[in-house]
Amino acid sequence: MNEIAKVENGDPVEGGTRTFVEALLRQQRKDFSLRPEFHLSDEIYRLDIDRVLMPHWQCVNHVTAIPNVGDYIVFHYDRESVIVVRGADNEIRSFANVCRHRGSRICETSGHARGGVLVCPYHAWSYGLDGSLAHARMMPRDFDKASYGLTPIATKVVQGLIFVSLSDDPLGFDDCEANINATLGVYGWADAKVAHQSSIVFSANWKLALENQVECYHCAPSHPEFSVVHGQSTASEKKLIAQMNAKADAQGIRVETRDHWALAALEGQEQAYSERYPMSANACTASKDGSPLGPLMGEFKQYDNGMAVCYVGPMNHCLSYGDYGAIFRYTPRSVSETELAVVWLVRGDAVEGKDYNLDDLTWMWKVTAAADKKIVEENQLGVSSRFYKPGPYALPIEEKTVRFTEWYLQSLADAI
Amino acid sequence: MNEIAKVENGDPVEGGTRTFVEALLRQQRKDFSLRPEFHLSDEIYRLDIDRVLMPHWQCVNHVTAIPNVGDYIVFHYDRESVIVVRGADNEIRSFANVCRHRGSRICETSGHARGGVLVCPYHAWSYGLDGSLAHARMMPRDFDKASYGLTPIATKVVQGLIFVSLSDDPLGFDDCEANINATLGVYGWADAKVAHQSSIVFSANWKLALENQVECYHCAPSHPEFSVVHGQSTASEKKLIAQMNAKADAQGIRVETRDHWALAALEGQEQAYSERYPMSANACTASKDGSPLGPLMGEFKQYDNGMAVCYVGPMNHCLSYGDYGAIFRYTPRSVSETELAVVWLVRGDAVEGKDYNLDDLTWMWKVTAAADKKIVEENQLGVSSRFYKPGPYALPIEEKTVRFTEWYLQSLADAI
């Protein structure tokens, strides 16, 4: 626990830890999977959280999850908890979910601030939606309420997506904002609404979860449901891309792509990445058989039989189909636990039961996320063995996994 | 685990630990809640158990929990287990629940020693109720049975309450004994009997549990059930006290108060504290509506609409109403787990179902303990955040929390 004091004081990394990490970094072989310690060591996990991931941004949800003044989301990250609340001015603000009196969590779960105040359950200090301390019972007359507002957390809203960073000095967000606008904006995400959300916990290190997320080498063997409707990483991919582009062009639609991801991030900016992928022949969207699941979104007047992905930083992956969107957000819970939250979006005026069916809408990514959980957990078990030796990534199909790990290793090297 | 060897050898605190703790003590701000490390660090938890709490006393139960010769209680404390047994001479003695052969626990749960012996379940070494080794099967002729009795644990019985200390050199108990006699004695606890006992575990450090126990700043928001019948910390408290005193005087009853608590403990003595509080107007006792729950106890001939508290050391809080008593005992289980045991006492000759109803008797403190569990656990979650900053205690209403933490900090400073 000594590291708590150290991090709060901004102390440098302790000598023994630095020596250990430097040795590992030297031993790590290029284009080979990570050495096991990166997934198993508690020391490295603390560095991951406190130094590698800290300046990055996390996608909390879509603004329609908190439609009314006073609605709030409780967002968990490692051992942190954040309140994301819609203010009286309709602005979204975030605060550390920690009372300034004796430190109780203020909000246990997402909810609504009755009377426009967030009331601590312990001694009832109450905070305005702007985080200011509104009332502190029985405190002495000379108590300076103004000094005891909730700690604000950096927050951005772009195309309806809410992002927070727990750092005092987060990465710049301009490039991500431009990227989101140029991709998810075309799909009308600002006017979308949350149709469903769910969350599962992988018993695995966050990096194994992300390695899995960014490659489609495993799609064919592990995700038959995905593979039947997606054209990505198939033999006919090129032809399908051409068809997709033609169908988009015919509607005057242009979804930008960008690769400022991993080590290609702009200096001082959060990583921004977007790409277009084709569906398989005749598949309109990611449903069981490729047939539509809801009303078309954004600028789309007909399906282009393609999709877009938009990455925001290392941990947030947005997928956009013609008729729905899915946000994937990974959050570390501990060295060997990682949460995957999925949020499904549909057009803002779509009516459940009439315009879309929830079971059909969520089927594909529930099935796929459950399969990924199993895969990643078996991977964690495997790398825990003394017989695990880092193996060669399959190139080029795993090149994004290579890029992810290179970003990680460089960030860790920079952090110590 | 190195610390096991160290503590057994009475070694001084290891250098790194001392430096760490000294730095924390320097950083701790007066009249502000404790820095997070005090609640989260495994190193500090071991110091808490092995050095801060060791010489103190714990209230195990009331003697009526073991009414017959050979009856015993198994009492757990951190990773320790103690047998508290009634001997053939009706004396209460305590022993480490560890066989002197190969170290098995002897008694799994509270029970009765059949045939007047405690038999180890492993190889059947059997011990008398005085802890002596009575029989060890098949041991060689030269085996010195007299050297292998159970390890005795310091034990006191006052007003029917059994106290143990795991230390070789426990704090003096005279002041506590006098205090208990002068308070609980008046309420007739020596002639009381156990009506019920229960236990819940808080997922929180023991100090957060105790901070909560000793202040009533949270009573109004968190304990509406408590607040409706107690006059403590209310606007009319003074007036209610005067009424209470008058009603007690009229019966010739005098319940002493004493404040040798926390740093005010007498030199070398366990902390002793007692205080009187009024019930709210017309409330006789701590029941749903203030109406009596059982026959009057001790010297009381009628309700004085007041109550007494009697603290024994930092961890045991006895509450006495005219018709029932409640013992609250906190025991640490781990750095982030604390057990709260509650024992309810009624007059010794009261008959359940006739003189008192168990659900009614236990309702108030079951409801209140459950609420406290929730509060304290949210507090633990909050102080685990990097955004937690110690905040100002609300004075004067939280002054006992201040005193508790000042005692703790001084004890820790003395221990390293």
Added chain:
Amino acid sequence: MNEIAKVENGDPVEGGTRTFVEALLRQQRKDFSLRPEFHLSDEIYRLDIDRVLMPHWQCVNHVTAIPNVGDYIVFHYDRESVIVVRGADNEIRSFANVCRHRGSRICETSGHARGGVLVCPYHAWSYGLDGSLAHARMMPRDFDKASYGLTPIATKVVQGLIFVSLSDDPLGFDDCEANINATLGVYGWADAKVAHQSSIVFSANWKLALENQVECYHCAPSHPEFSVVHGQSTASEKKLIAQMNAKADAQGIRVETRDHWALAALEGQEQAYSERYPMSANACTASKDGSPLGPLMGEFKQYDNGMAVCYVGPMNHCLSYGDYGAIFRYTPRSVSETELAVVWLVRGDAVEGKDYNLDDLTWMWKVTAAADKKIVEENQLGVSSRFYKPGPYALPIEEKTVRFTEWYLQSLADAI
């Protein structure tokens, strides 16, 4: 986690650990139970696994558990997982259950390799039954498949029993092989078959489990079911042995005994031990009342009212009765968790329901193992107390426990 890197690099034991262990070894008193740190310390547990136990052999199962080509067993040991598979040539081979691509576990549970290949669930690399990499999808042309076979694990089959060692340099097995042949061979284990297998986890250190396994001081108080049919450690043992020997001689049966166990192991060889014990008068086998449970095995034409034990290394104990066998295998799971697997064998041509009844067959050792679990767990709780002091072993009846601990202490001393 630093120790992962160290062990992989074959580094010497870290200085602080060596000093700690050396101090403990000095403090350990001869003929007294182990100091608590040996059962509680994470550091010592890592030494136990990585250095003390590593060169030893574990009995996985009997070959009839994988009767067909492609059948495999997944065997767990500490955090390791091993695939034991029957090849196309009917040879039994073992491999680390870790994919050479990115390290996923390949087989989750025991099963059958369809199409003669073990397919990784992640990206479908597939391995032959000989461990060679048969196919790796989409790998570049210059990829050297021959370098990426599964890591082989040392494997022996003797009298139908499969043994593995996770070490690169396992102990010699010749003496064990001779011992097994001269004991279990007489009982026909090569022609036996698995009738049942089960497994329970003791919440205790592996050494407490083994201490219990090798002594019968606890049999009388703790195992009444065992004691009623076994003559071991009873007053009439000598007479019963004479009767047993006469009955065996009359059939021309000679079961060898050998004591190369614990520190008496031959230089560089795995420990080999065998002994004969009598059943109680009139008891044929270890059943509820001593009556037979199945057809006679091996060379036996009638019951000799005796049994044989055969130990292979410190962790595997085979018991052989006239009509059935039982393999006991202990595997550490963590510092405070140990698995006991039991496999029951009957004659290879015996038919369940006709020749033997499964409930009757397994009753004795299910009852006994469950009692041992409870005993050993209470022992673990006891030695966790600060009041535990190592106590004297009861000699001579606990002499095998003494030998076991002396072997352990010497092995640990050699390891650091």
